[in-house]
Amino acid sequence: MGDKRRIIAGNWKMYKTAKEAVFLVQDLEDQLDDLAQDDRGYDGVEVIVCPPSTDLKSVYTVLWQDKPAIKLGAQNMFWEDEGAYTGEVSPLMLKDLECDYVILGHSERRMYFGETDETVNKKVKAALRHDITPIMCCGESLEQREAGKTDSFIESQILGGTEGLEAGDMKSFIVAYEPIWAIGTGKTALPEDANDVIRHIRAVLASRFGTDAAQDIPILYGGSVKAGNIADFMAESDINGALVGGASLEAESFAGIVKNARK
Ligand code: 13P
Numbered sequence: 001m002g003d004k005r006r007i008i009a010g011n012w013k014m015y016k017t018a019k020e021a022v023f024l025v026q027d028l029e030d031q032l033d034d035l036a037q038d039d040r041g042y043d044g045v046e047v048i049v050c051p052p053s054t055d056l057k058s059v060y061t062v063l064w065q066d067k068p069a070i071k072l073g074a075q076n077m078f079w080e081d082e083g084a085y086t087g088e089v090s091p092l093m094l095k096d097l098e099c100d101y102v103i104l105g106h107s108e109r110r111m112y113f114g115e116t117d118e119t120v121n122k123k124v125k126a127a128l129r130h131d132i133t134p135i136m137c138c139g140e141s142l143e144q145r146e147a148g149k150t151d152s153f154i155e156s157q158i159l160g161g162t163e164g165l166e167a168g169d170m171k172s173f174i175v176a177y178e179p180i181w182a183i184g185t186g187k188t189a190l191p192e193d194a195n196d197v198i199r200h201i202r203a204v205l206a207s208r209f210g211t212d213a214a215q216d217i218p219i220l221y222g223g224s225v226k227a228g229n230i231a232d233f234m235a236e237s238d239i240n241g242a243l244v245g246g247a248s249l250e251a252e253s254f255a256g257i258v259k260n261a262r263k
Contacts, residue, residue, distance in 0.1 A: 005218045006041075006234065007174065007241035008258050009048040009135060010248025011075060011103060012055075021055035022062055024251060029068045031255035035262075037069045043262050045241070048073045048101050049248070050135075053089050060097040073101030073135065076109060079119075079126035091130040102127050103135045103243070105161060107180045117160025124161055128169050135174045135220070135243065136161050138201070142181040150179075151200050158204045167213040175201055175219045176243040182223025184245060191229075194221045195236035202238055227256030234261050 016024060028049070035042040050073035051059050060072060078088035094102060104127065105120035120136065127134040138157040140150045158175070165173075177198050182189050189197075198219045206214035221233050222243035233239045241261060247253040 005046065005216075005240050006044055006261055006263070007046040007048065007218050007220060008230075008254075008261050009073060009101070009103075009174075009176075009220065009241070009243050010050060010254055011106070011222075011243055011245050012049070012051045012248060013075070013108070013245060014052055015249055016051060016055055018055045018058040021051045022058050024249070025049060025051075025059050025062050025070065026066075027251035028070065028254060029062075029066055031251045032068070032070075032258060035259070039069065041069045041071075042258055045258050045261050047071065047258055048135075050075050050101065050103055056094070056097050056099060060099075064098070071101060072097065072099045073103060074099050075103045075106070077102050077104075077123060077127070077132075079122040081126075091126050091132055094132060095130050099132065101133045101135055101174070103137065103176070105157075106137045107139050107178060107183065111180075117157055117163075120161045121163050125164065128165070128172065131172070133172045133174055135176050137176045137178055137222070137243070139178040139180050139183075139222075145179065145181065150197060154197060154201060155204050158201055159208065162205070162208060165209075167209040170205070170209050170213040170217050173217055175205075175217060176222050177201060177219060178222035178243060184224070186224050188224045188229055189221070191221075191232040191236050191239070194233060195238050198236075198238045225257060227253055227260050230257045230260045 048071045104123045109115040124134045218240035220241045220243045225242040225244045
């Protein structure tokens with residue numbers, strides 16, 4: 001990959017009330033203010049925040065007023081545009097708040113809310129239909145890793161999640177590789193090991209969509225990323241950035257990651 005895309009996305013998970021979300025995003029704007037800013041992001045790094053759905057409106061309002069280079073994403077959505085689906089949020093509702101990204105198939109949603117590759121695939125298609133870029137997650141458990149099943153498991157997640165898509169769809173598509181054992185544990189994958197799995201993901205995507213399309217798909221690493229370790233991941237050939245949990249909940253630590261993810 002030549003000049004690779006660099007993306008840092010914050011997954012706030014189920015943290016922050018709407019008011020706290022406003023403070024956090026304003027604080028983040030301040031922390032990033034000394035970086036060169038354009039449509040693409042901060043000094044070549046695209047920055048996305050993914051607050052809980054009840055915070056999307058308040059964060060949208062701040063972003064709309066201040067116009068920083070921070071993009072908005074959601075953490076989940078349903079695949080229908082509207083209907084009798086109590087408790088769900090639709091792609092139309094996200095689009096209305098200029099939510100350009102949506103995390104889909106996070107391991108916590110698969111573990112606690114019964115998401116499968118099939119439901120992830122329906123959501124991915126719905127997101128693409130509405131011009132929302134999916135950040136589709138995959139990642140193996142510790143048992144799978146120890147049993148030598150990482151590659152085959154990841155392959156089934158990638159193929160299942162992208163079933164029925166075409167190469168053109170990949171223009172607006174992001175993958176996040178998050179080994180479950182590294183999420184929120186303080187244990188990170190070794191950058192070279194993460195890069196090996198990410199190269200495998202790219203090869204799987206190439207087998208379905210062709211090498212050219214696969215080369216341009218940003219693939220992020222997630223799992224205990226901090227300001228102190230992001231540069232090691234960015235130095236790897238195939239890693240385009242990070243999906244950050246815990247360290248995205250404070251402006252200073254998240255901004256530190258953005259700064260250290262620069263070229
Ligand atoms: P942590 O950065 O807290 O390990 O979380 C990673 C994650 O799950 C991001 O989606």
